[in-house]
Amino acid sequence: MRRSADLRNEIADDPTWWRNAIFYQVYVRSFADSDADGVGDLEGIRGRLGYLELLGVDALWLSPFFRSPMVDHGYDVTDPRDVDPLFGDLAALDRLVADAHAHGMRVTLDLVPNRTSDQHAWFQAALRSAPGSPERGRYVFRDGRGAGGELPPNDWTSMVGGPAWTRLPDGQWFLHLFTPRQPDLNWAHPDVWTDLERTLRFWLDLGIDGFRVDVAHGMAGAVDAPEGAGGLLVAAETPTGSPEDDAPRFDVDGVHEIHRRVRAVLDEYPGRVATGEVRADGGGALPLPDGLHLGFDFRLLATPFDADAAREAIERSLAAASATGRPPTWTLSNHDVGRHVSRYGGGDAGTRRARAMALVELALPGVVYLYNGEELGLPDVDLAGWARQDPIFHGTGGARRGRDGARVPLPWEGEVAPYGFTTGASTWLPMPEDWGRLTAEAQLEDPDSMLSLYRQAIELRRTHPAFEGDEIEWYGAPPGCFAFRRKGGGLICALNTSGGLVPLPPGDVVLGSGPLEDGQLPPDTAVWLV
Structure with missing residues (x-):
């Protein structure tokens, strides 16, 4: 069902459109491929905008498509103000944004402000420069401990496995909270903010509607923390809590000042929004009144399929949002965690539970983030070791399976792989042979499918007066x-x-x-009533 022109105009004219919006995360390389190379791209997204409009989402959140060696699939950036040829070019992005706006959808980008690729011009200049040089000042370089500096500056561990420090031939160490190919920037250096502001304005001037700020709670940190304070970084692919909120690298006082600067830039562009990956579930760098507009809350994502646990997560999320004056945010999956069909048990039971939790999430007031493919009920894929590409898998020697299982390309049509994702012979991650029943084409024709459930729920959420109000009350x-x-x-x-x-x-x-049974609610089921 196409949105009316009146609704498109209403969205375009409302500077606070995001307060009850549904964002749809497009993991670009896995959404749709237009050039037969097996990797999704911007033109592929543009070709599927009709599907996204039919689904009824308000805005897209695109994973990084910037110039990159792709060590971490685009989160290792060499130029944050250009499109990597793997995904297209700036002209392709212009076409995508224009067409998305014509379909009544906003477009937001994934901003990576805390680290660069080791191939970035800044880091290459730092490698050519001496310790203590201005070039090294843009990153976090330190002398080592021990008589000969042979020990790292502290005991911090990487988010992807192994130490968070790498030593150079000249004896200094540099910090990387992700892979050694992703050195961390030093937010105390003025060039870092100047460059980020330039990046913000570049994309805003091109018509981008906002940003998701990656690891926004890490935009400052106590790098010279004492030994023993940094071994708590959570495994990125696990949805169970956020112990890294206790690490001194995160949520220090300087974070809020940087967020205020980001907000001040966006305030010059009415209707634009910044969502921080701030680990709001840990009570850390939540948005302040003059900070980022929204903060991801992962409580519901980290909750098992249990009514008591889910109620507690919802209550805590609503209270945290109320304390900041911001809408609550809800999500069940993203590119960093296993898909919730599998987390809820997999198979038929996992699917039933995922359907139920979709209704719970979409019934709540505030902002919802959907991850591409959840509306199809996709499970995780148990990929063979040879197919896995996630640096978590390789950085831990296979001890941690990584996130590839939740990043397999989407099935669009047909009975055999690659299900219309590409016209090429293969895909960047292999697709299962039993996904024919899960394609968008098959589910659009099935009124009982997961996709049909999402479409009905989103349409009701958008149009039914019963969804008004910003508060909830509980029944016995x-x-x-x-x-x-x-x-x-x-x-x-x-x-x-x-x-x-x-x-x-x-x-x-x-x-x-x-379905109900004898007029009663069966196990693993949710229902909406008015």
Whole structure:
């Protein structure tokens, strides 16, 4: 269903459009390939905008497509103000943005402000320069400990495995919280902010609608922290909590000042938005009134399929958002964690639970982030070691499987791989042979599919008056269940994670994640009532 011109104009004219928006994360290399090389690209996205409009999302969040050696699939950037030829060029981005706007959708980019590629001109200049030089000042260089400086400056570990420090032939060490090919920038150096401001304005002037700021809580840090304070970095692919919030590299006082500077730039461009990956679930660098507009909250993502745990996560998220004056944010998956169909048990049970949690998430007030493919019910793929490309897998010698299983290209049509993702012979990650039933084409024709459920839920969320209001209230519910009501609109959402049938709250059913049984709510099911 195409949006009306009135709705497109309303979105375009509302500078706070993002407060109840649905963002759709496009992992660019896995979405759609237009040039048969097996890697998704900008033209591939443009060719699927009709699908995204049909789904009903408000904005796209594109993973990094900047110039890069692709050691970390684009999160190792050599030029943050250009498009890597693997994905297209600036003209292709212009076409994508113009067409997305014509379809009533905004376009936001993934900003990587804390590190560069080791091939970046700055780092190459630092390698050619002496210790203590201005060129090295843009990064975090330190002398080592021990009599000959043979020990790293502290005991910090990398997010992808191994130490967070690498030693150069001249004896100095440089910091990299990710791979050694991604040296960390020094936010105390004025050139770092000057360059980021230039990057922000470059994309905003081209019509980009905002940014997701990668590791936004790490834009300052106590690098000279004492021994023993830095071994808590969480494995990037695990959804269980955020112990890295306790590490001195994150959430120090200087972070908020940098966020204010980012916000001041965006305030010159009405209607633009910055979402910080700030680990809001840990109570860290949450957005301040004059800071980033939104902060990712991973509590619901990190919660098992359990009504009591989910209710606690929702209550804590709502309280944290209220304390900052910002809308709450909700997400169940992204490119850094396993897909929630698999996290909820996989197979039929995982799918039923994922359907139920989709209704819970979309019933809540605030901002929702969907990860491409979740609307198709895609599970993780158990890839062979030879196919895995994630630096987590290689950096740990295979001890950690990494995130590739959640990044397999999307299936669009047909019965055999590559399911319309590319016209080429292969894809950058291999696709399973049993995904024919999960293609967008097959699910669009099935009223009971996951895709049809998402489309119905998003349409109701957008148009039904029962979704008004920014607060919820809880009902009494049987053990293993919960029910809440949207204040102001009256929508009721009930979830059953118990092992038996339970009665429904009063009201008329408008949508269920699965069929009722004898007028009652079955296990692994959620329902909306008005």
